[in-house]
Amino acid sequence: MADGAMAAGWRDVGALDEVPRLGSRTVTTPGGTVAVFRTKDDEVFALEDRCPHKGGPLSQGIVHGHHVTCPLHNWLIDLKTGQAVAPDQGCAPTIPVQVLQERILLLLPAAM
Amino acid sequence: MNMINKRERLVVVGNGMAGMRTVEELLKRDPLRYQITVFGAEPHVNYDRIALSSVLAGEKEIGQITIHSLAWYGENGVQLQAGDPIVAIDREAKTVTSESGRVEPYDKLLLAMGSKPIVPPIPGLELPGVCAFRDIADVEQMIAASTEHRRAIVIGGGLLGLEAANGLMKRGMAVAVVHLAETLMERQLDTAAGRLLQRELTERGLNFFTNGQTEEIFGEGRAEGVRLADGREVPGDLVCMAIGIRPAIELAKTTDLDINRGIVVHDDLRTSDPDIFAVGECAEHRGKTYGLVAPLYEMAKICADHLARDDAMSGYTGTILFTKLKVTGVDLFSAGALAAGEESGELTYNDTARQVYKKLIVRDGKIDGVVLYGDVADSSWYLDMLRSGEDITPFQDAILFGQSVVAAMGKVKPPSVGDFADSYQICGCNGVCKGTITEAIADKGLTTLEEVRLHTKASASCGSCTGLVESLLAATAGAAAKPKSQGMCRCTDLTHEAVRGRIVAEGLQTIPDVMRTLDWKNPDGCHSCRPALNFYLLCAWPGDYRDDAQSRFINERAHANIQKDGTFSVIPRMWGGVTNAKELRAIADVVDRYDIPSVKVTGGQRIDMLGVPKDQLPAVWRDLNAAGMVSGHAYGKALRTVKTCVGSEWCRFGTQDSTGMGVALEKMTWGSWHPHKVKLAVSGCPRNCAESTIKDFGVIAVDSGWELHVGGNGGIKLRGTDLLCKVDTHEEVLEYCGAFLQLYREEARYLDRTAPWIERVGLDYVKSRIVEDEAGRKELHARFLHAQQFAQTDPWEERANSEARSREFHALAQVA
16 A cells, blocks of 8 residues: 555655654755644644745644644644635645555655 | 616726725725726835835835735726826816826716925935935835935924934934924924924934025935035935925816815815815815825715715815824824914923923813823823813813823713713724724624724724724623633633633643643644643643643744744853853854854844754754853743843942852853743943843842842833842842742743733732742742752753754655
8 A cells, every 4th residue: 555655656754753743844855845744633734834924934833723823923824725814815835645554655746 | 777887987096095095985885886997106006105104114014014905906896007197187078198198088086196295496306315205116215225325314304204214214324304493393293392302313313403494405426415504514325305295286287176285175075076076185175285194084984975975965074183203112192283372271291300291272171282292191082172172171280190190080080992982083094983993893793903903994004092992892892802802812711810820729730631621622722822831830840840842932942043034043151141262262163164144242142143054953052062052042931141241340330240140140040931031130330231220130239239120121112120129148139039030930921021010910019029028038039949950951952962852953854
């Protein structure tokens, strides 16, 4: 199953345990930094590590529920959609992510 | 019926605040009647012209002052022709022609061209470096000049000129203000208040040339200065003309509309041609033209009534103007008459020590004018009475002491926003009355300040009415508005105090414990309550509580200060501000080795290395540790620095060893976490070179011992310290300091500095705990020292030397 995923272009970026609960780690790629988040219920999300507001590193924010608060100006971003929560407007692009056998896999676009 | 084809055509000349506010009001009343086309001279969407002062002063960006985005025009079907001014009006054919040759027919025409800067006929106006202060292009020119040149001259010491001067000064220029009259803002302030203002602004660094008539701008190839009629010469590379404005009526003059100083309008804002309206600064109503925003917005509403309905009955009756200066920290207010005439008298209050001046002009028992300087807390009360014509005779003898004092005497009701009439204007910038706000809160179920701003625009411009709007919200929305104002955050309705009380009383040990027991609404809280709970638990259970890194703001998690580009700054501790060659050499080596782009000395006497990427932090710390340096906690809600002067060891005035005292205080307090940052200082004599009186805990040495000062703050809201007491010995200073900090740690709300905390609980309370209760003080001090046993480990060392703990500073993976 993991092999199938790899064949489709999924990249193994590390073990689930290496990302703290309610925390985040980054993955550097040629197309920019990706932030990988882990929520308290062990869901994993990945976004481009740039707040739609002023480019703040979302990976450095406080994670709560399925949201992260940007550390620069407290914008609230929905981890699942990358959308800023109203009334703020903007979107951090999402990166497809899945967890297989405790490993985190990212589907990185060609540009990354 | 096909509404689209039946729409009448409304053409608006002027894409500024008055014209567009009218369009906005019109769309509220009838969005379908007109097909609207707006022509603007500037190549921009409608922006907040009053906020140009804030842009110049660097408080806002150009992008932040947009009122209507391009999308707004599209969504509302308003066609915008920006950068294409109208140059001709044909009233016979009912068309206008733009500069680019576009001919646009109209059924109704709205003239809102605003005003032009007044420019005196003097030589040199054509020189590069001469500008006005009117639009975005002017401000861009001024900002550009401030990066290349050092000296600026502002001609005009009125409202506009002083805001320009303040902005240029904030941009780092040396600014001279040339003003024709003897005192500043003479149209809004009397001589006494004008002098106080000049003194304040002079202290801030502006230079004034009053009684100065500019005769010529001189310079070869560029402005180099101005020459005054009395022979004085003022050098400067930028000359900003800010004498005033006059209505822009050139276009109207090409028609035979009635024109005096401005385009004459009736109470329904129609000009002498019933199909042509005029609003804003270009209009003249009952012999008056206006240059402030409030009357423009009032005109906009009335004009919209008449554009929307042919049988509208409303009428504009003029505006009683009031003035505030948008210079941060200068409190000034004026309205109505400036000086007493033959039939009126003056009441004045003049406190020269505090620089507070108040004057009321009273005529027939009613207020006819108000001038306030230094204390404007009662401006709304006075203005309301000026507008309503209330009889003030019953409390005239106390009126200058303000509404609270008069209320305490039982003469009027205490100040309460609930007592205001619905027509009472809350927001002067946007002309929003109390009734409009309460209606919106009730109808739309608004519960937060942001929502009120969004829906009514009240408090959305300068923000000085925010307190009133919040009171209105609390009074109108009642319980619905409560969670915001009282609960810690949206996750709970409990106050900070209640949460802390229950943590201790019920022995709650972890964040999940607290959230479960206290019925948190969001299962893992939010960015606002989690750091607070983490601190409260840390403070309640020193040594036992396990710090939750994921509940700390990034700076405290990474033990460095995040910068706007996502890099970090690193500040090692320098005890009492003292360093030596070895430390400096190690810092220099680190800067070279890691190619750190910027090194700066901080306000707290430390050295800041800026621009370190996160993954280099552990290595930088390891190298600094090797030279004996530890974290300066410059990133935390923690003990930051103890600033000192050199004291008796070197200074010929020093009375005690202030440096040694500073080092001792820092050794005792470093590593302690607090509700907010905490800064200390020790000065060796009353000259106070270490600025102890704006610190959270400040010590000033005197011959016979040490003065202890508390609750100072040098930030946004400057607050001088209160004198706590005087003590005799070195040991007492340490004990009082530890006790004071522990009291603050145990009782202040998270994110309260000591200043607002003391203002809330009162200095007397702090004295009763620290000065009068000796046993209590010793217990507090002991609890502080106990907690410090667990707090004084260098977080840099812990991370630099542990592979596991430095891991979070590196990327999880690198994908090629």
